[in-house]
Amino acid sequence: MLETSTLRPLIEIVGEEHVLTSDYDLDRYSGDALTPSRAFGAEDAFNHLADAVVLPGSTGEVSEIVKLAVTAGMPIVPYGGGTGVMGGALPLRGGLVMSMQRMDRVLEVSPRDLTATVEAGVVVGDLVGHLEDSGLMFGHDPYSVPIATVAGTISTNGVGYMAAAHGPMGNQVVALEVVLPDGSVLETRPVPKYSSGPNLNHLFIGSEGAFGIITKATVRVFRKPESSVLTSASFDSFDRGFDAAAELLAIGMRPTLLDVTEDDSGTTLYLLFEGFREGVEAQEARWTRVCAEFGGIPTGPGPAEDYWRFRHQSGENYKRTLLGRPRRDRWARWGGGRGFDYLHMALPISRVLEYRDRCREIMAGTGVRVVEYCIWSRPELFSMMLRSDETAGDDIRERLASVVDQILTLAQDMGGTMEYCHGVGVKLNHLLKREQGTGHDVISTLKRVMDPGNIMNPGKLAL
Numbered sequence: 001m002l003e004t005s006t007l008r009p010l011i012e013i014v015g016e017e018h019v020l021t022s023d024y025d026l027d028r029y030s031g032d033a034l035t036p037s038r039a040f041g042a043e044d045a046f047n048h049l050a051d052a053v054v055l056p057g058s059t060g061e062v063s064e065i066v067k068l069a070v071t072a073g074m075p076i077v078p079y080g081g082g083t084g085v086m087g088g089a090l091p092l093r094g095g096l097v098m099s100m101q102r103m104d105r106v107l108e109v110s111p112r113d114l115t116a117t118v119e120a121g122v123v124v125g126d127l128v129g130h131l132e133d134s135g136l137m138f139g140h141d142p143y144s145v146p147i148a149t150v151a152g153t154i155s156t157n158g159v160g161y162m163a164a165a166h167g168p169m170g171n172q173v174v175a176l177e178v179v180l181p182d183g184s185v186l187e188t189r190p191v192p193k194y195s196s197g198p199n200l201n202h203l204f205i206g207s208e209g210a211f212g213i214i215t216k217a218t219v220r221v222f223r224k225p226e227s228s229v230l231t232s233a234s235f236d237s238f239d240r241g242f243d244a245a246a247e248l249l250a251i252g253m254r255p256t257l258l259d260v261t262e263d264d265s266g267t268t269l270y271l272l273f274e275g276f277r278e279g280v281e282a283q284e285a286r287w288t289r290v291c292a293e294f295g296g297i298p299t300g301p302g303p304a305e306d307y308w309r310f311r312h313q314s315g316e317n318y319k320r321t322l323l324g325r326p327r328r329d330r331w332a333r334w335g336g337g338r339g340f341d342y343l344h345m346a347l348p349i350s351r352v353l354e355y356r357d358r359c360r361e362i363m364a365g366t367g368v369r370v371v372e373y374c375i376w377s378r379p380e381l382f383s384m385m386l387r388s389d390e391t392a393g394d395d396i397r398e399r400l401a402s403v404v405d406q407i408l409t410l411a412q413d414m415g416g417t418m419e420y421c422h423g424v425g426v427k428l429n430h431l432l433k434r435e436q437g438t439g440h441d442v443i444s445t446l447k448r449v450m451d452p453g454n455i456m457n458p459g460k461l462a463l
């Protein structure tokens, strides 16, 4: 609970109705979509609650709250949609959870500049809806479109279905407004290229709120395509589908969607080509040749159309059944979670297939198996969905945790990274220094200088 001496000025800044202190609210804002069943070794992170939840309505209010927190030595955890799956929004040291949900306005759309400027808490799906009338679209399209916020996706540098053409969320950022850990406001310029010093947007992209609170973002938007073609092919092995995907990017083709999935029904490659008509026709024709070269059997638009139609289903389900619910409801999501994890590694193209083989060796005889392998948007981005065998013994959680760590550290040892999509949060904190090496000393130094009291989302990024 907050001292009255802190609560009173907080209420003066945002108004009484925008400071939440009930047990119910503290509970539901003190977590995101990470469940203890998938936390493997980071379960203690769930033992903390926020002291208060504050809902600012403007950049000025955010700045005043941060200044108050500095004086009180009180942690602040920025909170977007609370859909992160790594525990990035968990209040590890109590303090304030700052929900950005009131800052949800689309401020400007410029069809000429091909940009949109939005407040931090705009839900991605609302931005997509807003752009419809202008004939424009957003380039970041995660499963979680209906539930994630623009600033949350920037802070995790998420990946979506259109990333083959448009890159991850960080690539869509043109400019940011950020309240720094001393309460001052930084604004970068809305141009695509800097040579006048480093591009400071990158200090906040994928930084999980450790260096400041994003209050506004100018993001890239795109003209709706003149033409679009969904298509698919099946392959007799994951390796052949992988090689076909690597080849089509290597020769310079730029599909919007690129997905190679192997599950119990076989290996399927899903593609979406879109853009100006002649370009789409040329890509489609060339794809037919690449597909044949790698032994692919064209399966037409049907499977890709189904894939595309249902791509936001898990986000819709989450919104309907879990978003904003108490933590225990969200934690029940995996039904006790005997054994499940979904891992997203990035490796050099030349190492991915070898890595897949070595992961199989790690899992052999452990009771953990892969139910789905996937390449998403680029051949370097490789995912595995793991489950434990029904017959696995009672120590399966420990074994799964050990398998997961071995798989992630192997990716690091083979020149890759343990996570390409969801951030570090609390779940991967223990492996971050191992991956970043001297890089972690650099971010620690920056953090000490910018946030000497370590009030900004303390404990994240192993800081």
Ligand SMILES: Cc1cc2nc3c(=O)[nH]c(=O)nc-3n(C[C@H](O)[C@H](O)[C@H](O)COP(=O)(O)OP(=O)(O)OC[C@H]3O[C@@H](n4cnc5c(N)ncnc54)[C@H](O)[C@@H]3O)c2cc1C
Binding pocket: 032, 033, 077, 078, 079, 080, 081, 082, 083, 084, 085, 087, 088, 089, 100, 120, 141, 142, 143, 144, 147, 148, 149, 150, 151, 152, 153, 154, 155, 156, 157, 158, 159, 160, 207, 208, 209, 210, 212, 213, 214, 215, 314, 315, 318, 421, 422, 457, 460
């Ligand atoms: C069903 C489901 C499907 C998903 N699918 C995808 C997917 O396809 N691709 C993908 O990349 N992710 C996916 N995710 C994960 C999640 O949606 C993303 O990580 C998303 O980017 C988080 O956005 P958010 O607004 O919910 O952020 P939150 O979970 O609220 O926060 C994430 C991190 O960003 C920080 N943060 C939030 N707002 C700010 C701010 N204004 N300034 C600074 N820091 C801030 C938080 O402190 C935290 O560290 C999925 C999650 C679910 C539940």
